[in-house]
Amino acid sequence: MSEAVAAGLDVIAITDHDTVAGVATAQERASTLSMHVIPGIEVSSTYGTTDVHVLGYFVDPRSSVLLEHGRVAGSRRAERMREMLERLDRMEVKISYGAVMDEAGPEGVVIGRPHLAKALVKAGYAQSVWDAFERLIGNESEAFVPTHLLEPAEAVNLVLEAGGIPLWAHPPGQLVDSLLPLLLEAGLRGLEVYRPRSKKTDVIRLESICKANGLLMSGGSDWHNPGNGRALGDFYVQGHEIEDLLHAGGL
Numbered sequence: 722m723s724e725a726v727a728a729g730l731d732v733i734a735i736t737d738h739d740t741v742a743g744v745a746t747a748q749e750r751a752s753t754l755s756m757h758v759i760p761g762i763e764v765s766s767t768y769g770t771t772d773v774h775v776l777g778y779f780v781d782p783r784s785s786v787l788l789e790h791g792r793v794a795g796s797r798r799a800e801r802m803r804e805m806l807e808r809l810d811r812m813e814v815k816i817s818y819g820a821v822m823d824e825a826g827p828e829g830v831v832i833g834r835p836h837l838a839k840a841l842v843k844a845g846y847a848q849s850v851w852d853a854f855e856r857l858i859g860n861e862s863e864a865f866v867p868t869h870l871l872e873p874a875e876a877v878n879l880v881l882e883a884g885g886i887p888l889w890a891h892p893p894g895q896l897v898d899s900l901l902p903l904l905l906e907a908g909l910r911g912l913e914v915y916r917p918r919s920k921k922t923d924v925i926r927l928e929s930i931c932k933a934n935g936l937l938m939s940g941g942s943d944w945h946n947p948g949n950g951r952a953l954g955d956f957y958v959q960g961h962e963i964e965d966l967l968h969a970g971g972l
Contacts, residue, residue: 736778766872794870
């Protein structure tokens with residue numbers, strides 16, 4: 722939290738993949754600082770063979786449905802990681818499961834590709850986390866394995882059951898036209914529009930879709946840790962860009 726304050730941030734959202742384990746600690750620490758923490762989650766789902774992530778803002782971190790989802794997700798993500806390591810091994814990239822767990826840390830609840838990426842960097846197979854995703858474990862790579870936890874509409878419903886506001890995280894351009902109507906029918910409230918590496922044309926398109934459909938807009942730094950090459954606060958959204966979302970959440 723001190724890093725966020727030092728970066729000049731006023732509001733942050735904790736949206737870890739498939740877990741709310743870090744929310745309570747973050748809120749407790751923020752209570753002594755000039756900082757507001759939005760409780761959130763990023764729920765994994767699969768559409769065909771493509772991962773679709775649904776952000777849940779202003780969720781109840783004590784929600785039984787979220788806690789159960791986190792338990793199931795932890796088990797499935799462990800299986801998925803072993804599958805990805807087997808695929809990397811066939812590519813002559815040798816990373817042990819233990820090395821990935823070391824990167825997740827002793828309190829690692831849900832293991833994910835960022836942990837694998839850091840293990841790849843440490844072992845010398847990649848120059849950075851970004852490089853690891855680009856060349857070895859990204860969605861288009863031979864080593865990629867879909868999460869296969871929920872259908873996208875189920876992910877939206879999970880957020881709603883937890884009292885949250887569901888938005889589609891980093892929506893792939895090629896899926897927006899076909900999948901958005903299904904997600905809106907399920908209760909989707911908006912799209913994540915602003916991200917560090919988004920092309921201007923993509924931002925304009927998503928803004929236009931949101932305005933045309935009365936959808937909320939959000940933005941995210943996708944910041945995980947100091948070792949990913951970017952400092953916390955290098956990317957941020959302005960209040961006016963997401964004010965409708967903040968108002969919807971009671972801020």
